[in-house]
Amino acid sequence: MPKVLISDKMSPLAEKTFKDRGVEVDYKPGLDKDELLKIIGDYDGLAIRSSTKVTPKVLEAAKNLKVVGRAGIGVDNVDVPAATNAGVVVMNTPFGNSITTAEHAIAMMMALVRQIPQANASTHAGKWEKSKFMGMEITGKTLGLIGCGNIGSVVAERALGLKMKVVAYDPFLAPERAADLGITKVELDDVFAKADVITLHTPLTDQTRGVVGVEAFKKMKDGVRIVNCARGGLIDEAALLDALNSGKVAGAALDVFEVEPATDNPLFGHDNVICTPHLGASTTEAQVNVALQVAEQMADYLLTGGVTNALNMPSLSAEEAPKLKPYMTLAEQIGGFAGQLTEHGLKRIMVEYEGAVAELNTKPLTAVVLEGLLSPLMSSVNMVNAPVIAKERNIQVTEVKHDREGDYHTLIKLTVETEKQTRTVTGTLFANQAPRIVEINGVRLEAEVEPNMLYVINDDKPGFIGALGSLLGYNGVNIATFALGRKIEGEEAVCLVAVDQPVQDIVLDQVAALAHVRQAKRLTF
Known part of the structure; x- marks a missing residue:
């Protein structure tokens, strides 16, 4: 019989699910790292939330461990490459928190436009400042979504039920999906320009970091409201503070911050800012959902070899x-x-x-x-x-x-x-x-993919290769391989260059400015 350790606080239904499926389980939340190291070798599976740290040292001690299941989406506390090297599958439950997080975003928006936390504090203090807390009706107002995946689409549906207009920016949102949701797909600048309230529902990546910053605020309506229940770092907090102080932004409701736990932040104490401590997934229902899902997934893997929501293993048979x-x-x-x-x-x-x-x-x-x-x-x-x-x-x-x-x-x-x-x-x-x-x-070439590459589309003209090579050399960028191809002499050509270090923005701009360049992109693998 497989044996699983639940080392973080989790719904009792997780333990029951394991037992009902025929998996032996020990529920021991709150173990310190030494206690975990001492016993982890006895288990085939480890079910966790965010407290337990699955480090290379833990994995080295876990001689029998086959699967780590994270009840939730984030696996920052798991060394996934080390787990892969150790042959341990890492699973998460990426869809268990969608409803809860979306509802929190709607609640934050409602609290923001009616200044409920501020009015509550004032009234508790014995004041009756009815005229001070003038709110905004959301009926007929435009909600702008940055990101319209699992969570964003739920927010859109809820907002439409509140009789709001919804516009959304998401590069991966198909027009048909937008039509099904009853929303309008727009470009990012259109969200900034049209929205009365902007809410973010996109992951934090190199492309999205600081997506709401100084230039974005300039494009927004005066008196816009901002809601972020997605990831800290999507908003430039210093720029947000300036926009609040100038009155450009009427208010902000934040559940996430650039640095967490956020015990000290320049936005704290601002009259027009509502803050919560990353509560997006904190409902009883969400905790039950992710606990049940992780138990089912881990039991499937340990009993049948079935793999669901694995981050580091393909769904493949041994053969x-x-x-x-x-x-x-x-x-x-x-x-x-x-x-x-x-x-x-x-x-x-x-x-x-x-x-x-x-x-x-x-x-x-x-x-x-x-x-x-x-x-x-x-x-x-x-x-x-x-x-x-x-x-x-x-x-x-x-x-x-x-x-x-x-x-x-x-x-x-x-x-x-x-x-x-x-x-x-x-x-x-x-x-x-x-x-x-x-x-x-349609352009033939032969290129080995390297960690850092430069992709260029250019006009096929004499001297271009030399100009590109000289520019990279001048900037200290060493070329590993250089692949070229074209369809017809003198027309469009493709250049794929592998380099020894990432191409910096300033160098990429210089490449794009070269004569005959149509497009230049930095690629990383």
Whole structure:
């Protein structure tokens, strides 16, 4: 009988679920690190929340551990690479908190526009300042969403029920999905310009960090309200404070902060700021949901080998894994390549398999392609939940197998159609194990994917390669490999350069300013 340790406070239903499924379980919340190290070797599974730290030292002591299950979405307290190296599956429950977090955002908005916390404090103090707390009706007002995934779409539905107008910015929101929700999809600047209340529901990534900052505030309506129950760091807190003090922003309701736990923050004490201590997922129902989900997922894995919401393991049988491993790497690189170049809402995706790969189980490969494609702008995307996310956003995914064998014995081709363009990326395996990109938008080349790369589309003109190489050399950027391709002499060409360190913004701007450059993008893998 498998044995699981629950080391953080969790709903009793988790323990009951394990027992009902035939899994032995010990409930020992509050263990210190030494106590955990002493007993972890006895367990096949570890169920946690945010308190337990799953470090390399813990994993080294966990000789029998097969799975770590996080009841919730964040796995910051788990060393996922170390767990992968130790052969331990890491699971989370990414969809268990959606309703609760969305409802908290709506509650924060209502409290903000009617100044309820401030009026409450004033009344408790024995004051009767009725005229001081003049609110705003939300009926007929425009709510602007930055991010419209699981949580954002629930907020949209609730806001429509309150008779608000809803506009949303989300690069991955399909027009059909927006229409189904009854909202208007717009560009980010339109959200800033049109919204009376702006609420954020996007992950914190390199692209979204500080998305609401000095320049954003300049584009907003005077007297706008801001709600953030997503992630600290999405809002530039210093810029927000300035906007509050100037009156540009009438009020802000924040559940998350740049530094947490937030015990000291310049926004604290401001008359027009409402703060809560990251309560988005803090309801009885949400805690029960994630506890039940993690127990079910872990029991499935320990008893049957079924894998759900795994962050570091593909859904593969033992027989398939060795054959698919190099293809998994290729699929991730192709998806990641296309994802980093995608700037508009996805409509359709087609993954074509040709030659030797077409004879294999390609479902996991398509899931990995989707993971790579969606990851640049979304957090917590893995090969398990990527197809679900695509379906929820009405992104049409097609998988095609060809019996034919062309110039390469095996080939994977990804076609990505957005609202404004169609892009293709094709890859193969050299010697059945070394991934290579062999075609981009119909332009043939041969490139090995490296951690840091520069992608350039340029006019095929004499002297360009020398100018690019000189510019990179002048800036101290060492070139590892240099792949080139073109369709027709003198027309559009593609340049894919692997470099030894990330290309800095200032260098990227200089590349983009070179004569004959049509597009320049920094890629990381």
